[in-house]
Amino acid sequence: MATISVAVPRKGRPLEAVLERLAARTGAQALADDIISTLRYEKAITKGSQQPDRPVYERLADYSDHRDPTEPEYTLLRDSRGGLPRRIVFDSVTVRAGDHDVHLVGREEPFRALRKHEFALGFDSADLVLEEVVGLEADALTDIADVNDRIDPHDTDVRVVTGLGDTVYHTLLATPELADGPLDRSFVADYEGPLCISPRYERLVEAVLGTRAAEGVEFCYPADAETEEEAIADAGLGVYVTVTGSTARDHGLVLGQRLFPSETVLLENRNEVTDAEAQVKALFDVAATELPAGQ
Template sequence: MAAISVAVPRKGRPLEAVLERLAAHTGTPDLADEVISTLRYEKAITKGTQSTDRSVYDRLADYSRGPADYTVLRDSREGFPRRIAFDALTWSLGDYEVRLVGREEPFRALRKHEFALGFDSADLVLEEVVGLAPDPLRDMADVNDRIDPRDTDVRLVSGLGDTVYHTLLATPSVADGDLDRSFVEEYAGPVCISPRYERLVEAVVGTDALDGVEFCYPGDGVEEEAAIANAGLGVYVTVTGSTARDHGLVLGERLFPSETVLLENASESGPADDRLKRVLEPLETELAVR
């Protein structure tokens, strides 16, 4: 049976979105639920919101005696909590086996030609390879146009629809009128963002609109919404916006979707990968490949 190897994150929302999509297609939700619940439980132990008398080695041994379809491992990266994370899972897809392979940075694994297909957050693509321009980047369909072909062979194929948004937030005293990109063009002063999103914000707002803007960042232990309330204006990923409103913030324009995306290194892909892409593409998505 032919096998298709796909790079996926070792934990978090993007991994869960991939598991849920394949489970829906193959009619095997129990397997996806078991992997997701295991990883959420281990995350809670790492964060101290869940406790257990069993050592990490005992838990790993228990997991290894579970279904042979998936495996987990202990994160051994220096400087990181030694959390149990996703290793691999095999799914049957007709005449093919789909093998999901955990990677800390799936996008970078594709850039190094280790895989033809992979899943990662669209944010990482914007942070690493999307070119900056005076005009804003408004949606997923424009991302591939902003990737320099001399930089990477990887392109976005489709989104999985697990969408939250990078959103403009401001205090009522600052948000005078419509809180959108045009407002930012006329604004001068601090804009609070997460440090890792500086390049992303520059891409989705446009470099011209950021003249007169000075980025600032939340301090250690300070919630992003609280830091934005202190600065007056900021950009943050929101789901319902309830926490932002609790801090007295006004929700403005949704600047860009933060979504799990299917990535392809076309120089490595073949007919089997094309079949899997068709399975994974949703009926509707923010991304329309051009």
């Protein structure tokens, strides 16, 4: 039985989306639930909202004290939060899927691992693809289906295969005083002034607005102790990922146009995909009704 390695994020919403999709196609729901609950518990400890019952190395040993590759392994990393706490994150697990074993391997940035030809398949946030390789054009990029058309084939062999549907949106937000009409790309095109965004997202925001609309804006960023919503309220206009928008409204902000879906995507390095990887790719890509669990 062939084993196909697939790069996945080590934690967070994108990893959960991969585990849920794999569980739906293979019947490994108990495994997915176990990994997700473990990582949520460890995240709560890192954030200080949960008190651990054992030291971190004892928890890590308990989680990973086995030799069966179909049981999850975890590892320890330094979190970027204040004090740089140690955080337990996902490392690897093997899932039986029909004629293949799918070996999920945790990486900090799976997209970059595919770019370096370390994997043929992987999952990462569409945001990183936009931020790193999507070309900037005058017209806006509005849909994941159009991402590959914006990737220079001389830049990378990695392409987007499909999204996993765990969709939240990069959304225009503004104060009521500024947004006295429709809050959309045309509003930004006529606007000159500060536009608050998350650090590192300049290219992403230019891509989803279109360079024509982005002319005249000055990117600014939240201060260290400031939330994105607070910073946008101070700047007047911003772009931030929203789910329901309730937190933005709590800060007195108006929700405008959804610019682009922030979604976990299946990626392939076209120069590395063999017939075996193509079959595993189909495991994630086809509609759930087309592939019974375990096949």
